[in-house]
Amino acid sequence: MLVSWWSFETLLPALLDIVAIGFILAIMMRIAVSRPGLAVMVFLVFFSFVWRLISVFYIDAFGPVFSEELERYVGPGLAVLPLAASQGLFIAALLVSFRPQRLQALATGSRGWLAGVLPPGRFDLSNVAFWVVLVYVLALWIELRLSGPIPLLAGIERFDYTRQYGGPLHQRLVEWGPMLAFQLGLFMTLPVLRGGRFDLRFAALFGALLIYLFVVGHRFSSFYSYSSFFIIPVGAMLLRPQKGVEQRNPVRILCYFGLPAAGLVVLIAAALIHSYTVVRGSEIDLVRFKLTQRILVQQGEMWWASYERVFINGDWNGALAMFKLFVDPFNPATNSTMQFLMGQALPLDRAHALLTQGQTYTGGWPEVLFEIAGPVGGFFLVAASAILFSEFMFLLTRCIIEERYATCFFLTPILYAVAICVVSGMVNSFVQLTFMVKLALAVLVYVMEDRWRASRVASTANPTDAAVVFERAPQHE
Numbered sequence: 476m477l478v479s480w481w482s483f484e485t486l487l488p489a490l491l492d493i494v495a496i497g498f499i500l501a502i503m504m505r506i507a508v509s510r511p512g513l514a515v516m517v518f519l520v521f522f523s524f525v526w527r528l529i530s531v532f533y534i535d536a537f538g539p540v541f542s543e544e545l546e547r548y549v550g551p552g553l554a555v556l557p558l559a560a561s562q563g564l565f566i567a568a569l570l571v572s573f574r575p576q577r578l579q580a581l582a583t584g585s586r587g588w589l590a591g592v593l594p595p596g597r598f599d600l601s602n603v604a605f606w607v608v609l610v611y612v613l614a615l616w617i618e619l620r621l622s623g624p625i626p627l628l629a630g631i632e633r634f635d636y637t638r639q640y641g642g643p644l645h646q647r648l649v650e651w652g653p654m655l656a657f658q659l660g661l662f663m664t665l666p667v668l669r670g671g672r673f674d675l676r677f678a679a680l681f682g683a684l685l686i687y688l689f690v691v692g693h694r695f696s697s698f699y700s701y702s703s704f705f706i707i708p709v710g711a712m713l714l715r716p717q718k719g720v721e722q723r724n725p726v727r728i729l730c731y732f733g734l735p736a737a738g739l740v741v742l743i744a745a746a747l748i749h750s751y752t753v754v755r756g757s758e759i760d761l762v763r764f765k766l767t768q769r770i771l772v773q774q775g776e777m778w779w780a781s782y783e784r785v786f787i788n789g790d791w792n793g794a795l796a797m798f799k800l801f802v803d804p805f806n807p808a809t810n811s812t813m814q815f816l817m818g819q820a821l822p823l824d825r826a827h828a829l830l831t832q833g834q835t836y837t838g839g840w841p842e843v844l845f846e847i848a849g850p851v852g853g854f855f856l857v858a859a860s861a862i863l864f865s866e867f868m869f870l871l872t873r874c875i876i877e878e879r880y881a882t883c884f885f886l887t888p889i890l891y892a893v894a895i896c897v898v899s900g901m902v903n904s905f906v907q908l909t910f911m912v913k914l915a916l917a918v919l920v921y922v923m924e925d926r927w928r929a930s931r932v933a934s935t936a937n938p939t940d941a942a943v944v945f946e947r948a949p950q951h952e
Contacts (some may be wrong), residue, residue, distance in 0.1 A: 488534045488553050495559035496896040502566050510712025513573050514869060519703035523898050524562050527838070530775030531555050542776045543768045545820055553774070554782040557850070561841040564854065565897070570867035573714070573872075581715055581876050600880060604662050608655070611644070612683050619691065626692035628744045631694035634833045636694055645691070648684075652697070653704040656681060660705040661875065661883060664712050668878060680736070681705055681952050689745070691877040704894075711875040776814075777838035780820040785853070787847045796846045801906055805830055812900040816846070839900025848866050860897065867893050874921075881924050885917040916927040 505516040531554050534540055535646040562686065601856055623640040624631060631640075637649055648655070663677035688697050770915015785791045796807075796815060804811035804828060805818070813835045829835075844860065845853030871890060874882045892904045904910050 482710065482904075483812070485536075485551070486650065488551065490534050491553060492532050492555040494533060494937055495551070495555050498530060499524065499559050499562050499566070499682065501905050502563070506570075510714070512710045512715075513569070514708030515713060517569065518706060518710075519564070519700065519894055520701070520864075520897050522703070522918040524565075527774050527778065528559065528562070530771055530773070531558055532775075532884055533771040534775050534779050535884050540835045542772050542774060543764075544569070544773060545776055545780065549776055549779045549783075552787070554779045554781070557786060557845075558778055558841070560854065561844075561857045564858050566860035569868075569915070572862075572869045573763050577869065578714055581873060589858065597775055601662050601665065602675060604658070608659065608677075608680050612680055615644045615648065615687060616683075616837040618644045619687070625690060625863075631692060631763070633694075640835070648687075652684070652688075653700050654891050656684070656701040657704040657707055657890065658845075659684075659889055664708040664875075665878065667712050668715070668876065672838060682722070682735070696832070704891075707865065707871075708875055708888075711872040714872055715876045773836075773837050777801040777820065777836055778842055781842040781845060782817065784819065789850075790845055791849050793849065794952045800843070800847075800903055804903060807907075810835065810839065810895075810899055810901040812843045814902075816842055820845070837899075841900070843900040843902060864893055864897050879921070879924055879928075882921045885913070885920045888913050889917055 495919045503525070504512070534550035535552050535555055536550075538552070539548035540550055541547075542549050578751070619625065622645070624635045624636075637645065659677045659681045663674050663681075666672060666674050676897065683699065685698060688701070799815040799818070800811045805814040809830075813829055815828075816839065817829065817836055820826075822827075833878055840860070841853065841857050844856035847853070847855050867889070871883070874886060889910075892901070892910060894899045896904070
């Protein structure tokens with residue numbers, strides 16, 4: 476017997492989903508209003524959370540809906556509830572790490588503290604960084620012109636261009652682009668920490684990179700990730716309620732980015748339209764179907780598949796998951812989480828064919844955690860990953876505010892690994908030797924920079940008042 480969508484059997488689950496989504500959105504809005512800096516810092520995660528909630532709700536409430544990528548119908552159900560609970564744990568950990576007492580401790584130092592103890596000189600790190608990146612960006616455009624067809628004009632997919640024509644500079648951008656974007660945002664923001672203005676030279680370099688991505692066929696995901704990493708230092712700056720910075724209205728600063736954000740939206744829309752109508756040659760009806768899949772289905776389909784296996788069928792195997800994630804992944808150099816999840820949701824030969832072509836699906840967190848530990852233990856892993864992310868972001872905020880340039884540089888690849896873990900569930904990067912080396916280097920540089928800063932303070936202070944200078948240095952919980 477057919478059941479009306481508005482029957483009690485279908486309306487009650489939808490109402491439960493709406494309540495859960497409303498709770499998460501209300502907390503996010505509260506953070507955005509009361510702590511805009513924190514919302515800016517974790518925009519990468521918050522945006523992903525909201526989009527996935529909407530997608531999973533669509534599958535829950537209007538299912539069964541066809542998933543083009545899974546080649547099957549998904550939904551209906553209550554998949555929103557454990558997803559919202561996981562996101563709630565993440566937000567709780569974030570609020571604990573960035574509690575007012577810890578933020579106030581970051582504000583005890585005076586404005587431009589490092590500049591106050593360093594003598595002025597001709598060497599300007601910002602100028603060096605600007606010219607180095609400028610040379611790289613110009614070389615990137617020259618390489619594009621010399622390497623072959625231009626994807627925007629030739630209608631080539633970005634994956635095909637990277638595989639067939641992409642030169643060494645392009646390959647490095649694909650690998651390290653978000654980390655470069657973070658460094659550009661850092662150098663743009665550093666003058667503000669000393670009471671100055673944003674260094675718009677680095678914003679211009681970032682804009683040149685975005686236009687390059689558009690020309691070589693990139694779409695929403697690249698613009699989203701690059702921009703999210705670029706604004707992280709801006710969020711850290713807004714979190715410091717300090718003299719000279721607290722007088723800057725956060726709303727005014729965010730409005731300062733309104734016009735560039737609008738331009739970015741236009742660029743993304745143009746990239747999507749070009750991709751579906753020119754590169755793929757889709758007709759209008761097919762474009763509508765593709766956009767529906769991209770916006771309302773693909774963001775939540777992998778979570779719904781894991782929810783069905785773990786929460787409904789109880790079909791999870793932690794030992795197998797660990798083996799496929801860390802011991803025998805399809806490609807150890809890339810995200811083994813999505814390799815495993817695609818292997819679980821698709822016929823294995825099709826999953827491997829897609830992975831060989833460089834295509835991966837959306838999701839990974841918290842799917843992989845429940846695939847490892849089950850419907851109950853998964854929440855403990857969610858809490859652990861949330862604490863790891865939150866504490867690392869607080870450490871990064873501290874380093875930005877204290878102008879620890881060297882430490883921020885060496886923390887950048889770790890930032891990328893931690894952020895990608897929360898967004899796409901990539902966990903195999905944490906057990907790779909290269910990550911261990913990067914982590915050890917970051918710790919070593921932090922200790923060395925700390926000692927160097929202390930020595931600079933001691934050398935600029937009189938013997939009688941050195942203790943006073945140390946006392947005025949930023950103290951932390």
